[in-house]
Amino acid sequence: xxxxxxxxxxSASGGMSVNELGRRLDVERSALExxxxxxxxxxxxxxxxxxxxxxxCSSGGCGTSCPGAHKCPFVVETxxxxxxxxxxxxxxxxxx
Amino acid sequence: MPTHAMxxxxxxxxxxxxxxxxxxxxxxxxxxxANSALQARYNSRWLAIKLLEEDSDIVDKxxxxxxxxxxxxxxxxxxxxxxxxxxxxxxxxxDRRYGWINGLVRETVHRTAVDxxxxxxxxxxxxxxxxxxxPIFIALMWVVFKFTTDxxxxxxxxxxxxxxxxxxxxxxxxxxxxxxxxxxxxxxFVDGIxxxxxxxxxxxxxxxSLYFALAVLEDSGYMARAAFVMDRVMHALGLHxxxxxxxxxxxxxxxxxxxxxxxxANKKDRILTALLVPFMSCGARLxxxxxxxxxxxxxxxxxxxxxxxxxxxxxxxVLGVVLKNTLFKDKEQSPFVMELPPYRMPTLKGIWFHIWExxxxxxxxxxxxxxxxxxxxWVLLAIPVGGEGSFxxxxxxxxxxxxxxxxxxxxxxxxxxxxxQASGALVTGFVxxxxxxxxxxxxxxxxxxxxxxxPTTFFEDVGEIxxxxxxxxxxxxxxxxxxxxxxxxxxxxxxxxxxxxxxVEDGFxxxxxxxxxxxxxxxxxxxxxxxxxxVAIAAERQELGDKWTLASVFGQLALAxxxxxxxxxxxxxxxxx
Numbered sequence: 061x062x063x064x065x066x067x068x069x070x071s072a073s074g075g076m077s078v079n080e081l082g083r084r085l086d087v088e089r090s091a092l093e094x095x096x097x098x099x100x101x102x103x104x105x106x107x108x109x110x111x112x113x114x115x116x117c118s119s120g121g122c123g124t125s126c127p128g129a130h131k132c133p134f135v136v137e138t139x140x141x142x143x144x145x146x147x148x149x150x151x152x153x154x155x156x
Numbered sequence: 157m158p159t160h161a162m163x164x165x166x167x168x169x170x171x172x173x174x175x176x177x178x179x180x181x182x183x184x185x186x187x188x189x190a191n192s193a194l195q196a197r198y199n200s201r202w203l204a205i206k207l208l209e210e211d212s213d214i215v216d217k218x219x220x221x222x223x224x225x226x227x228x229x230x231x232x233x234x235x236x237x238x239x240x241x242x243x244x245x246x247x248x249x250x251d252r253r254y255g256w257i258n259g260l261v262r263e264t265v266h267r268t269a270v271d272x273x274x275x276x277x278x279x280x281x282x283x284x285x286x287x288x289x290x291p292i293f294i295a296l297m298w299v300v301f302k303f304t305t306d307x308x309x310x311x312x313x314x315x316x317x318x319x320x321x322x323x324x325x326x327x328x329x330x331x332x333x334x335x336x337x338x339x340x341x342x343x344x345f346v347d348g349i350x351x352x353x354x355x356x357x358x359x360x361x362x363x364x365s366l367y368f369a370l371a372v373l374e375d376s377g378y379m380a381r382a383a384f385v386m387d388r389v390m391h392a393l394g395l396h397x398x399x400x401x402x403x404x405x406x407x408x409x410x411x412x413x414x415x416x417x418x419x420x421a422n423k424k425d426r427i428l429t430a431l432l433v434p435f436m437s438c439g440a441r442l443x444x445x446x447x448x449x450x451x452x453x454x455x456x457x458x459x460x461x462x463x464x465x466x467x468x469x470x471x472x473x474v475l476g477v478v479l480k481n482t483l484f485k486d487k488e489q490s491p492f493v494m495e496l497p498p499y500r501m502p503t504l505k506g507i508w509f510h511i512w513e514x515x516x517x518x519x520x521x522x523x524x525x526x527x528x529x530x531x532x533x534w535v536l537l538a539i540p541v542g543g544e545g546s547f548x549x550x551x552x553x554x555x556x557x558x559x560x561x562x563x564x565x566x567x568x569x570x571x572x573x574x575x576x577q578a579s580g581a582l583v584t585g586f587v588x589x590x591x592x593x594x595x596x597x598x599x600x601x602x603x604x605x606x607x608x609x610x611p612t613t614f615f616e617d618v619g620e621i622x623x624x625x626x627x628x629x630x631x632x633x634x635x636x637x638x639x640x641x642x643x644x645x646x647x648x649x650x651x652x653x654x655x656x657x658x659x660v661e662d663g664f665x666x667x668x669x670x671x672x673x674x675x676x677x678x679x680x681x682x683x684x685x686x687x688x689x690x691v692a693i694a695a696e697r698q699e700l701g702d703k704w705t706l707a708s709v710f711g712q713l714a715l716a717x718x719x720x721x722x723x724x725x726x727x728x729x730x731x732x733x
Contacts, residue, residue, distance in 0.1 A: 061252075061254040061258060062247060062251040063251060069492075069493065070491065071491075072491035072492075072493070075384065075398070075492055075493070075494050076491070076492075076493050077280075077284075077384060077493070077494055077495075077496045078493055078494070078496065079277065079280075079496065087258050088258075088261055088265075091257055091258055091261060093495075094254070096493070098250055098254075102244070102246075104247075106419075108398070108401070108419040109419075133514045133517045134408035134409035134412065134438075134439060134514060135405055135408055135409070136370060136374065136379065136404050136405050136408040137375075137379050137380075138379065138380065138383055138401045138404050138405060139379075139380030139383055139384070139401075139494050139495050139496060139497065140494070140495040141398060141401065141419075141493065141494045141495070142492060142494075142495070143398070143421065143491070143492035143493075144491070
């Protein structure tokens with residue numbers, strides 16, 4: 061099941077919604093979210109938004125634009141995206 | 157009986173983990189059953205699985221229960237299974253478990269295709285449709301900017317009136333009482349701080365309207381759809397779809413947008429996106445657009461601002477395609493999955509939180525960075541160059557600021573705004589884009605600060621503030637139907653331009669040879685394209701290094717000049733403006 065998710069990620073030509081992925085795999089969205097979270101925990105997928113937030117914190121956010129702000133208030137809300145962690149790409153390909 | 161008890165006591169396994177894993181589980185179970193301490197405490201199958209999953213808590217507990225042999229066998233089992241599957245054993249186990257869950261759901265839950273479609277799915281069928289998605293995105297952007305300018309207009313006039321009238325009078329009166337009136341201190345406060353910071357704070361209602369509209373789009377879940385729709389466009393153009401996510405962040409502020417490019421794994425995509433992000437018009441540029449669009453395109457400012465935002469997106473895309481096919485040639489596309497959250501009805505509390513947080517940051521910036529810049533500009537305006545006048549008592553046209561800005565002005569002459577005031581505003585705009593309007597309020601305001609006003613009492617001022625606020629609220633309510641094209645102001649006289657607006661209009665008409673509107677468009681496009689601010693440059697330097705940062709800054713300047721030139725000279729040739 062988890063491998064099928066990674067395979068779908070690999071074969072997708074661009075962006076795809078979680079709903080679309082669920083339809084392709086014939087998996088309930090709620091179950092699919094759990095599986096994606098597992099793959100993120102295992103380091104196979106990257107939660108891009110969380111990664112970006114962590115990077116922004118380490119970079120000092122907006123700097124002088126909003127001094128003292130823990131989270132830049134000007135950051136417009138964007139959706140969570142998940143992508144294959146490049147280090148694991150070869151592993152996934154090998155298994156295919 | 158609980159499901160797990162049924163599984164373990166009757167030795168019926170709910171999940172079959174496959175022959176290899178089951179063999180290893182069996183081996184471990186035998187050892188566990190031989191250990192009375194472990195057997196009394198744990199179900200043997202559950203414990204065997206946990207050991208194969210390398211659960212650190214369980215490993216510690218087994219160690220304490222004299223389970224050295226069990227752990228040694230478990231390690232061998234894990235090594236064997238890793239060799240067989242070429243993957244972590246816990247992943248193999250989780251894979252089987254999720255497969256079982258999925259199978260169970262399919263066996264037991266029967267839903268028709270219609271049942272499966274939530275309201276969000278049905279809305280998404282239209283909103284993210286391949287054909288309708290883009291027109292809907294464009295239409296919503298148009299509504300956002302129409303709302304931002306039409307609704308905020310009356311409050312903008314009100315804040316301008318309060319800052320330029322009562323507030324300035326009170327400061328002058330207090331300085332007079334303390335014996336500091338009439339000198340350079342009064343000039344510093346009135347012509348420096350109030351003109352510079354106040355010139356920016358005037359736009360707080362506009363920013364609040366924009367933040368309101370953005371909050372509605374974010375909290376309703378539409379912003380995620382916008383990213384999804386634009387991803388398709390980016391992908392079709394050969395660009396990385398995920399590039400549009402930092403770009404959407406760029407509508408708020410360029411700095412976090414540049415940092416957000418780190419999510420792109422491919423270095424070429426990362427550099428390319430960071431180079432394109434500054435073309436997304438950040439909130440700080442909005443006061444400049446509102447000022448110029450209100451002066452030169454009264455009644456149509458929302459449409460003008462909408463097209464400026466669109467021009468930013470189009471410029472980024474065109475440049476992106478050119479660079480992707482030349483300097484950043486790379487066929488590799490890294491796929492990704494985007495989570496589209498269900499649509500929600502935004503709550504007033506949530507929207508207010510967004511508005512409050514963002515407006516607070518905007519005001520905070522005005523009182524820190526912009527105030528310091530305003531004071532520096534005031535000092536430069538107060539220093540006489542050429543021997544006429546003394547400090548803070550000189551014609552601004554003969555000041556150090558005018559001398560420095562005037563040196564750049566000839567380069568901007570072909571663009572229609574080649575005077576020292578506009579040049580100076582663009583130079584200070586490197587600090588932050590809000591400073592452009594603050595500087596204009598200082599350089600133009602200084603010249604017409606001599607207006608005589610009837611003296612009023614404190615209570616008369618407060619009464620005027622309250623009355624004009626009620627008037628502004630009434631006008632705002634009347635302006636709401638403008639969004640759908642119904643003009644309730646028809647027949648009423650156009651509002652008079654403020655002193656600053658009139659001065660800017662005169663200045664642009666003079667420098668452009670009577671083509672003020674064209675020069676204004678060229679100026680706004682220049683502001684849209686050239687470097688967002690010094691913090692953005694620092695962020696670029698951190699992310700891209702010196703070489704690309706220099707290329708970015710000079711590239712943006714060159715492109716800004718070129719686009720403004722084409723607009724002004726081309727417009728003149730075509731007889732526009």
